[in-house]
Amino acid sequence: MTEQPSGVTVIIIPQPTVNGPLHIGHLSGPYLAADIASRAARARGERVLTLAGVDVHPNYVLTKAENIGADVDEMIAKYRAQITTAFQLGGIGYDVFLDPQDPDYQRAVAGMLRELVEGGTVPMEEFTLHQCADCGRTLHHSYVVGKCSVCGTGANGTSCEGCGSLTSAQSLVDPSCARCGGSPVPMVATVPVLRLEDYRRRLEAEWLQAEWPSRMRSVLQQYRSAPLPDIPLAYPTNWGIECDGPLAGLRVDFPTELGLSYLYGPARALRPQAQTLAERVAAWREVDGVWHFNGMDNTFYFTTLYPAILAAAGVPEPKARGAVVNELYLLEGQKFSTSRNHALWADEFLAAEDPELVRLYLAWDRPDRYESDFTHESFRAFCEWVRPLLAGTPPAEGALPAALAPAEIERAERALHLAGFDAALAIRSLLAALSTGTGHDSVAMAALSGRGAQTQGAQTRGGQTRGGQTRAEGR
Numbered sequence: 001m002t003e004q005p006s007g008v009t010v011i012i013i014p015q016p017t018v019n020g021p022l023h024i025g026h027l028s029g030p031y032l033a034a035d036i037a038s039r040a041a042r043a044r045g046e047r048v049l050t051l052a053g054v055d056v057h058p059n060y061v062l063t064k065a066e067n068i069g070a071d072v073d074e075m076i077a078k079y080r081a082q083i084t085t086a087f088q089l090g091g092i093g094y095d096v097f098l099d100p101q102d103p104d105y106q107r108a109v110a111g112m113l114r115e116l117v118e119g120g121t122v123p124m125e126e127f128t129l130h131q132c133a134d135c136g137r138t139l140h141h142s143y144v145v146g147k148c149s150v151c152g153t154g155a156n157g158t159s160c161e162g163c164g165s166l167t168s169a170q171s172l173v174d175p176s177c178a179r180c181g182g183s184p185v186p187m188v189a190t191v192p193v194l195r196l197e198d199y200r201r202r203l204e205a206e207w208l209q210a211e212w213p214s215r216m217r218s219v220l221q222q223y224r225s226a227p228l229p230d231i232p233l234a235y236p237t238n239w240g241i242e243c244d245g246p247l248a249g250l251r252v253d254f255p256t257e258l259g260l261s262y263l264y265g266p267a268r269a270l271r272p273q274a275q276t277l278a279e280r281v282a283a284w285r286e287v288d289g290v291w292h293f294n295g296m297d298n299t300f301y302f303t304t305l306y307p308a309i310l311a312a313a314g315v316p317e318p319k320a321r322g323a324v325v326n327e328l329y330l331l332e333g334q335k336f337s338t339s340r341n342h343a344l345w346a347d348e349f350l351a352a353e354d355p356e357l358v359r360l361y362l363a364w365d366r367p368d369r370y371e372s373d374f375t376h377e378s379f380r381a382f383c384e385w386v387r388p389l390l391a392g393t394p395p396a397e398g399a400l401p402a403a404l405a406p407a408e409i410e411r412a413e414r415a416l417h418l419a420g421f422d423a424a425l426a427i428r429s430l431l432a433a434l435s436t437g438t439g440h441d442s443v444a445m446a447a448l449s450g451r452g453a454q455t456q457g458a459q460t461r462g463g464q465t466r467g468g469q470t471r472a473e474g475r
């Protein structure tokens with residue numbers, strides 16, 4: 001009898017929207033943190049399956065191309081290349097790349113939604129949307145602008161950056177067409193609707209069992225006392241994966257696509273032959289739980305919509321284990337802004353600097369507890385201090401007493417567990433150990449610096465490995 005290995009932990013790196021490159025604020029948030037946590041978990045011998053990808057189907061992508069007068073396909077190719085270059089230079093590994101431009105992925109997403117409708121799990125219902133009286137666009141996501149009805153912040157029809165509330169043409173105050181300024185007019189469409197209230201018991205189990213940061217807990221507290229919304233899963237619109245069967249003429253809404261991609265990704269690695277919804281759900285028997293790495297502003301999606309989609313698909317138990325979230329990262333005291341060209345692009349910065357030092361610095365300065373601030377001066381000072389430590393040259397003075405180094409290495413490695421993940425603590429402890437000339441071959445060193453290739457983690461039953469090879473696209 002072979003020993004039964006423990007289940008797989010799925011780690012989800014959010015797919016960046018291809019309406020721009022990654023900047024180092026993104027890198028300092030979910031991207032490096034997820035990679036560090038994945039590497040550390042693998043080094044501990046845990047079975048980890050890390051999902052990454054890009055997000056092509058929010059209509060923000062088409063809007064960006066129209067705004068800058070670019071061919072949308074060329075623009076997607078350019079930003080996609082910059083994003084995957086940043087992954088590669090930054091050593092950000094993954095087991096499955098969720099590729100919305102892959103026909104197999106598109107068929108899978110449209111097929112899973114069709115099965116949910118045909119099986120009666122998700123009803124087709126008449127739903128009042130809004131369209132623009134002038135240009136006729138369905139007003140959702142980037143096509144609508146107004147004010148959040150909860151906090152008054154200006155918002156598009158996705159979610160409010162001010163308070164995290166869901167927003168739509170139906171809920172925004174003073175909505176108008178963001179493309180031409182036209183007025184919204186009601187439009188009744190027959191669309192698949194996920195009634196989140198039907199999944200409340202399951203969702204409350206997910207919320208209770210997982211480890212969420214305290215700010216997210218207060219958001220979840222609100223969800224517990226207010227009715228959960230009905231969510232259209234597809235729209236009559238001009239951007240997104242085209243639906244078929246009873247949904248012909250609609251396109252999969254991008255949050256629906258993301259939720260379904262998290263069903264598809266593990267199946268792709270664990271059951272590569274899976275074609276149906278039930279076969280993909282079966283792959284989830286091997287999955288112990290899911291960790292999301294994401295920004296606070298996406299709380300609704302990874303605590304509620306994505307778990308509800310897994311539940312609707314038939315994944316029998318709650319799988320949420322927790323989230324590692326981050327606040328904004330500032331650049332020289334100000335928010336990153338593409339329009340003001342106040343940004344430091346991740347691919348360019350990683351190409352110009354030593355990626356190991358970039359990783360260590362961004363872990364050291366990680367905006368997890370508060371908005372922290374990247375400054376070139378601090379980065380330079382950090383590099384001058386750390387470079388000799390990495391080279392094995394302890395400082396002439398100010399080194400940690402050698403007797404304390406083992407405790408620092410232990411502390412660093414414990415801080416890289418998913419529960420209580422704290423990369424900023426881990427790097428401080430590691431640097432203290434390095435000042436004594438030890439810790440170079442530690443798990444914390446390998447995970448934080450990205451030294452060495454990631455090894456495959458998602459071993460299937462019986463110890464065989466299928467499709468768990470970590471790679472970076474374009475290698």
Ligand SMILES: [Zn+2]
Binds near residue numbers: 132134136137180181
């Ligand atoms: Zn319009």
Ligand SMILES: [Zn+2]
Binds near residue numbers: 149150152160162163
């Ligand atoms: Zn708001």
